[in-house]
Amino acid sequence: MLQPDLLRLQTEGPVLVKSCAENGPTGSTQERRQREAEAGEPFTFTPQLIRLHRDHELFEDGDVHRHMYLQDLYITEADDDKPALSVSEFACHISGCSAVFSTLDEYEHHYNSLHRHVCCSCRRSLPSARLLDIHIQEWHDSLFTILAQRQDMYQCLVDGCGQKFRTSKHRKDHLIRIHKYPPDFRFDKNKKDGGRETRRQQQKDSAMEAADDVCESEGVCEVMCDVPSNQPEHGESMETHVSEEEADRTFKSALTEEDADLSAVAHDTRNTSTDPPKPRYSYRVPPTVCFGHGSVRGFRGRRGRRK
Amino acid sequence: MWRLNKVHHKASKQGDSLEELRLKRREHEKALRQARRDRQLVSKRLLLNEDEDQPEPTMDTNTAEQDMVTLFHNLQHSGPEREAHLKALSKALRDPSAQLTFIKKENSMHLLVSLLTGSNATCRLQAVRCLHELSHSPHNNVAPACLPATPYLLTYLSGQSTKFTELCLYTLGNLFPDSDVVKDKLVAQGIIPALANCIENQRHNLAVVEAVGFTLSQLLQVKDAAEKIIPTVLASSIPSHLLSVLTPDPKFGLAPAIECAWCLHYLTCSIEDNRVLLAHRAMLQCSSLLVSLGGAVASGNKEEGMELLIFPLLRCVGNLLSFCPVEDLTTQVGDHHIVAALCALLEAYLQTQPALARESAWVLNNLTAYSSAFCSALLTLNLVPGLIQLLPFSQGINTMILRVLANIAHNRKEFCVQLANLGLLSALCATLKMADQEMVTLSMDVLFMLVVSGPQVAEEFVRHGGLSVLEATQYNSEGEIRQRATYLLKTLEENISCS
Numbered sequence: 001m002l003q004p005d006l007l008r009l010q011t012e013g014p015v016l017v018k019s020c021a022e023n024g025p026t027g028s029t030q031e032r033r034q035r036e037a038e039a040g041e042p043f044t045f046t047p048q049l050i051r052l053h054r055d056h057e058l059f060e061d062g063d064v065h066r067h068m069y070l071q072d073l074y075i076t077e078a079d080d081d082k083p084a085l086s087v088s089e090f091a092c093h094i095s096g097c098s099a100v101f102s103t104l105d106e107y108e109h110h111y112n113s114l115h116r117h118v119c120c121s122c123r124r125s126l127p128s129a130r131l132l133d134i135h136i137q138e139w140h141d142s143l144f145t146i147l148a149q150r151q152d153m154y155q156c157l158v159d160g161c162g163q164k165f166r167t168s169k170h171r172k173d174h175l176i177r178i179h180k181y182p183p184d185f186r187f188d189k190n191k192k193d194g195g196r197e198t199r200r201q202q203q204k205d206s207a208m209e210a211a212d213d214v215c216e217s218e219g220v221c222e223v224m225c226d227v228p229s230n231q232p233e234h235g236e237s238m239e240t241h242v243s244e245e246e247a248d249r250t251f252k253s254a255l256t257e258e259d260a261d262l263s264a265v266a267h268d269t270r271n272t273s274t275d276p277p278k279p280r281y282s283y284r285v286p287p288t289v290c291f292g293h294g295s296v297r298g299f300r301g302r303r304g305r306r307k
Numbered sequence: 308m309w310r311l312n313k314v315h316h317k318a319s320k321q322g323d324s325l326e327e328l329r330l331k332r333r334e335h336e337k338a339l340r341q342a343r344r345d346r347q348l349v350s351k352r353l354l355l356n357e358d359e360d361q362p363e364p365t366m367d368t369n370t371a372e373q374d375m376v377t378l379f380h381n382l383q384h385s386g387p388e389r390e391a392h393l394k395a396l397s398k399a400l401r402d403p404s405a406q407l408t409f410i411k412k413e414n415s416m417h418l419l420v421s422l423l424t425g426s427n428a429t430c431r432l433q434a435v436r437c438l439h440e441l442s443h444s445p446h447n448n449v450a451p452a453c454l455p456a457t458p459y460l461l462t463y464l465s466g467q468s469t470k471f472t473e474l475c476l477y478t479l480g481n482l483f484p485d486s487d488v489v490k491d492k493l494v495a496q497g498i499i500p501a502l503a504n505c506i507e508n509q510r511h512n513l514a515v516v517e518a519v520g521f522t523l524s525q526l527l528q529v530k531d532a533a534e535k536i537i538p539t540v541l542a543s544s545i546p547s548h549l550l551s552v553l554t555p556d557p558k559f560g561l562a563p564a565i566e567c568a569w570c571l572h573y574l575t576c577s578i579e580d581n582r583v584l585l586a587h588r589a590m591l592q593c594s595s596l597l598v599s600l601g602g603a604v605a606s607g608n609k610e611e612g613m614e615l616l617i618f619p620l621l622r623c624v625g626n627l628l629s630f631c632p633v634e635d636l637t638t639q640v641g642d643h644h645i646v647a648a649l650c651a652l653l654e655a656y657l658q659t660q661p662a663l664a665r666e667s668a669w670v671l672n673n674l675t676a677y678s679s680a681f682c683s684a685l686l687t688l689n690l691v692p693g694l695i696q697l698l699p700f701s702q703g704i705n706t707m708i709l710r711v712l713a714n715i716a717h718n719r720k721e722f723c724v725q726l727a728n729l730g731l732l733s734a735l736c737a738t739l740k741m742a743d744q745e746m747v748t749l750s751m752d753v754l755f756m757l758v759v760s761g762p763q764v765a766e767e768f769v770r771h772g773g774l775s776v777l778e779a780t781q782y783n784s785e786g787e788i789r790q791r792a793t794y795l796l797k798t799l800e801e802n803i804s805c806s
Contacts, residue, residue, distance in 0.1 A: 042790040045752035047676040047714040050669060051629035052622070054576040055346060058669065058703065061662030062618040063348060064339045066569060069615055070350035070521075073335055075328075085661045088701040091742035093783040100742055107740050111779060 130159060138168075349484035349528070352521060353443045354477050356436070371402035375409055382418060393422065393433035400440040409441070410452040420456050435460070435474045442481035450485035457482070457489070458496055464505045472509070473518045480522035483529060490529055498526070499539050506548045513559040516552055520566025523549075527573035537574060541583045546574070550592045553620075561616050568593075568619035575623050581630040590627040590639045593620045598641070601648025604655045614660050617652060621666045628673035636678050643684035646674060650690045653697065661702055668707035675714040682715040686725050691715075695734050701743065709738065709749045716756040723760035732757065732768050736776050744785055751780070751791040758799060765802040774799065 052058055068074055090107040092099045094115055101107040117132040118125045121140045126132040134155060137144050147153055152164035154171040158179050165171040175181045342348045378396040382389060399405050409415050422434040438456055441449050460475045479498070482489050502519055509515040523545070526536055540546070549571055555564040571589065575581055584590075597620050600613060624640075631639050649667045656663040674681040685691055694712065698705045712731060715722045731753070738750040754773075758765040777799075780792035 040794075041755075042787065042794050043752045043755045045713050045717065045749065045756075047710075047717050049629040049673050049676050051579075051626055052576065052669070054573065055343075058662075058665065059576075059622070060340065060343055061660075062622075062666065063343055064336060065660070065662075066615060066618065067339050067348055067350045068332075068336060069565075069612070070352055071335070072353075073332055074612070074615075075332060085658050086701045087699050088705060088738075088746065089742040090737075090740045093744075093747070093785070093788070094779065095782060095784040104737055104740065111740075115779065115782075116775075 131157065346530075349525075351443050351481040351484070352477050354439060354474060368402050368404045371399045371405040372408050375399040375402075375405045376412075379409065379412060379415060379418070382422075389422075390427070390429045390433060393430055393437065397433055397436040397440055400437055403445055406441055406444045406449050407446055410449055416452055416455050420459065423456060424459055432468075432471055432474075435463075435471060435478065439474050439478045439481075442478040447485040450482045450489050453478075453482060454489060454492060457493055461493070461496055461498060461501050464501045465508070469512055469514055472505070472515050476505070476515070476518035476522045480518075480525040483522075483525040487529075490526070494536065494539075499536070499543055499545070502526075503543045503545050503548070506552075507544060510548060510552065513556055513563045517563040517566050520549070520552075520563060520570055523570045524566060524573060527570060527577070532573070533577045537578055541574065546571075546584060546587050546589070550587060550589055553592055553596055555616070561610070561612055565612070565615045565619075568616055568623070572619035572622045575626040579630075581627055584623075585627060585631060585639060588639075590624055590631065591641055593623045593627075594640050594645045596620055597624065597652075598644050598648045601651040605648075605651035609655060614656060614663055617656075617663060618666065621652075621663070621670050625666065625670040625673055628670065633677040636674075637680060640674070643681060643688070646671065646681060646684050646690060647688050649674075650685075650693055654693060657697070657700065657704075661700070661704065664697075664700075665703050665707060668704060668711060671711045672707055672714065675711050675718075679718050682718045682722060685711075685715060686722065691726065691729050691731075695730055698734050698738055705738070705741075706743070706745055706749065709746065709753065713749060713753045713756070716753055716760075720760040723757045724764060727757055727760075727764045727767060732764070732773065733771050736771055736773055739776050739780060744788065747780070747783070747788055748785075748791070751788065751795060755791070755795055755798070758795070758802065762802050765799055769799065769803065 087102070090101045090104055092101075092107065092110055092115070097114070099110055101110065113127070114125055116125075117127065117129055119132060119135055119140070121136070124135065126135055134157065138154070144153060148166075152166050154165040154168050156163045156165070156171060156174060156179075158175070161179070163174065165174060339348060375396060378392050378399060381392050382396065400409060419434050419437055422430045423438070425431065425434075438453060438460070441453055444450070457479070460479055463475045464472060466472055479493065483493070502523055506516060506519045509519075523540075526532070527540070529536065549567040552567045553564050553571075555561045571584070571593070575584060575589075581589075597617070600617055600620070603610070604613070624645075627639075628636075649671050653664045653667045653671075656667075671685075675685065685694070691712070694708050697708050712726065716726055735750045735754050735757075738746050739754075741747060741750075754768070758768055774796070777792050777796050781789055781796070783789050783792065
């Protein structure tokens with residue numbers, strides 16, 4: 001029976017014996033699922049026998065342990081300060097974001113706050129799917145603009161309220177009066193102001209394809225956010241961008257805060273947005289999947305109207 | 308285990324606080340690590356006198372040197388006090404400076420050799436004790452000075468006096484690392500057959516077996532061992548003797564087995580062709596022993612120092628597996644309980660010896676790479692949930708375990724469904740978010756195998772919120788990962804819409 005060809009042994013890194021699937025014994029070939037790599041499948045895993053040479057780094061700890069014993073330095077487990085067993089960290093791999101977390105929860109919070117509901121068109125990050133929808137509708141939908149001239153189109157941002165208003169100012173008044181939103185919360189950002197502000201801010205999150213134009217249509221896109229006073233001041237529009245350190249600070253304090261008992265909108269205290277970045281990556285986001293359309297909805301039926 | 312006990316006493320007797328001891332130990336460990344990276348990791352052993360239990364120099368350097376000079380002078384005249392002088396000399400030679408001074412003295416070695424080969428048995432013993440102290444010297448110019456004595460040390464290996472033979476062996480073992488000249492000479496003088504005979508004739512004398520094991524392990528670690536030494540060793544009767552001593556004797560302890568196991572490790576890992584050892588049923592022996600050790604550990608009998616034996620056994624099995632054709636696997640490895648033993652070792656040593664856990668996982672990888680039987684065994688023996696729980700741990704543990712799970716998934720579609728039912732999908736949703744890009748890539752590969760195994764798996768993945776994880780991964784900074792995410796999403800879309 002043919003022995004598998006041995007690749008040149010290296011002393012560093014796993015030494016891999018060529019997988020003998022091709023000239024494997026016939027007996028087990030029938031058992032094994034033959035997965036030939038089909039054209040276009042980017043997955044590269046194949047089972048491999050790993051042979052480790054004497055000087056391989058994987059053997060380092062055991063060798064040191066052995067020699068400590070030979071040199072009369074062995075210590076019993078009880079006396080030993082145990083070598084630290086480390087747990088993998090989690091990291092946000094979105095291009096441009098290099099945040100690292102020690103728990104999955106921290107990662108999830110970061111991701112959900114910063115990357116989840118992002119508008120495809122202008123790269124702004126919204127705290128929830130509903131607000132993302134409203135944003136897209138009010139900022140990027142020309143049909144909305146037309147209809148808004150004749151009927152009440154601006155929805156109250158509080159989920160379940162259902163009321164609609166002719167202008168964004170009316171809506172803002174309603175939010176303050178009826179839903180008791182803090183009056184010093186700056187709603188009055190129309191899109192032109194918002195655009196200027198975002199241009200001043202840092203470039204962040206260049207993972208998504210750049211949109212060069214800032215939204216032109218009227219209307220204010222805002223979200224309620226009960227920002228505690230100890231958080232750094234930034235534009236209260238939810239698209240406001242914060243620097244990474246500020247983000248970390250707010251992130252950490254966000255973790256310890258209690259949720260505001262306002263609407264669901266106010267839960268996320270993170271206000272971030274992404275600037276329209278200079279395109280640094282040449283790959284294209286497939287049109288079928290886009291955060292801006294609501295990521296989880298991408299599969300349940302595509303909204304055709306914005307295409 | 309006599310050595311372990313001695314160290315334990317040392318810790319309490321010296322009055323060093325535990326913290327100081329730990330500090331010293333850590334320093335030393337760092338030095339050893341660096342030595343290994345420089346490929347300079349060598350050790351010597353000092354066999355203590357009966358009246359000693361601590362390897363400490365008993366006098367200061369100046370006294371030692373003075374004593375040595377006086378004693379040497381006295382020794383040149385024969386007389387009834389010779390034995391006492393020799394004994395005192397051996398104590399003086401514990402000191403490194405005294406060692407240097409001694410070898411510089413004219414005729415010093417000549418005198419020692421004549422006492423070593425003389426008619427007085429006690430003097431012989433003391434003379435070899437002196438040589439042993441010299442062999443333990445930190446100065447590497449001392450070893451070549453001992454060359455005149457080596458043929459006699461070799462000859463005495465076939466003798467019957469335990470203590471004497473032990474001293475000869477440890478002395479020889481200490482001399483190897485220091486000088487190629489010494490090593491070449493000893494090989495030419497026939498050390499390999501001498502060791503073979505010694506272990507054969509003295510195999511019931513476990514102290515001597517331990518000493519032979521040590522000496523052989525030193526020889527096997529020299530730089531050109533693979534070309535010059537190992538083929539000869541493999542051709543001799545040494546492998547079968549090593550294997551016959553592997554099972555530890557409950558009364559004597561683990562020490563002889565430890566030495567022999569490390570010898571076997573050096574044999575398997577230094578060369579590529581392990582035919583000889585497989586023919587000796589080395590893998591069967593090692594894996595049976597691992598099974599009993601794993602069983603002991605699983606039932607709470609974790610003996611002190613056991614890991615010193617487990618490390619080399621794991622390595623032997625791991626490397627022999629990489630050479631063994633898959634159809635011979637079951638005959639060579641034995642029944643499938645080895646996988647249970649490996650999982651038990653993984654869990655038992657995870658906190659205290661993570662490297663051991665990692666090496667166990669490596670062996671599991673080699674077992675499962677091509678064998679349906681072993682993949683199936685992991686599932687049948689319900690070991691997979693335990694493995695999944697180890698996926699958070701880094702330093703190479705989780706990547707190796709994920710490879711094992713990937714092997715199982717790759718082996719059969721039916722295994723994929725079982726893996727999914729055991730919770731692998733939600734585990735992968737977490738591993739996809741890890742910082743280690745290798746974990747992320749491997750997770751995607753495993754995920755692909757799972758979701759294409761059947762629509763129910765694909766649907767379950769979606770239920771676990773997998774889609775949003777993949778969507779996020781589409782924006783990963785690594786192109787290869789983005790590619791996989793996109794492809795996976797496409798595949799899922801097809802699978803779900805078809806069902």
